[in-house]
Amino acid sequence: MPYVESAVRGPQIVAAARAVLIRDGVAKTSLRAVASEAGIPLGTLQHVFPSKQRLLQAVIEQVVDDISEVLRSAADTESGLAHAIAQGLRNFWSTLVEGHRGLQVLQYELVTHALRTPGLEDLARMQYRRYAEVVQQWCTEAADRSHERSAVPYDRLARVLVAAVDGLILQQVSDPDGARSEQDLEAVVQMLVALAAPSPR
Known part of the structure; x- marks a missing residue:
């Protein structure tokens, strides 16, 4: 097999690891x-990731990035803070939760x-800090662009949002019910908008 640099093999191996982890569990x-999933010799994999812990660390980092x-x-x-909260949550749910039970179970595992x-x-x-930082960033940006303010600090709003969605995801993967989760997500949106209580500056 021709030599391929670790920088090239790394993403290939991490993608294979995600597939195996979703299928078989940690x-x-x-x-x-x-190695079998990636179609490479075990020795090649161990050259890039000498241990399972190193590989799992790379998978965790990639999942967080994604x-x-x-x-x-x-x-x-x-279109304002309330719209950003509502649209952000709905888009996230449809993109990474619906139809992605394996990925969400893997994340918790x-x-x-x-x-x-x-x-x-x-x-x-x-x-969890990364998730909250991203949410805080778009909440702040949405409020700034619409000349609004939040009734609570943006870092707190972001942490509460992440915690609420985390609970909904865990409920959905444990007891799947798309219609119920959609209704619950809308309830969370309403609670978060009420918590933020956007007002003009």
Whole structure:
């Protein structure tokens, strides 16, 4: 097999690892299974990721990047804070939750794994901080563009939004019901808009 740089192999291996993790779960995923999924020798994988922990760290970082990017692009910040909250949540839900149960289960499994693994605890903290930072950014941007203010600090609004959606996702993957989740999401939107209580500056 021709030599391929680690920078090229890395994304290929992480993509294969995500597929295996979604299919088999963290506990049952082995480096050998990931190598097979990626179509490369085990030794090639171990050259890039010497241990399962290193590979899981890369997967966690990529999942956080992907979800953060969807959060970043989900909101319409041109029409005020209330609209940004509502549209951002609806777009996020339709893009990354509906039809993506495996990804969401994997996300929770990776968080639990990071919290239980010495040396990886910061990854779980980083994950939720990143999500909140992205939401805070588009809430602030939406309010600034419409010359509005929020009744609560934007960092608190963002943390509450992330926590509320996190709970809805966990409920949906545990007890799937699309119609119920859609109604509950709208209730969360209303609660968050009421919490923010946007007003003119």
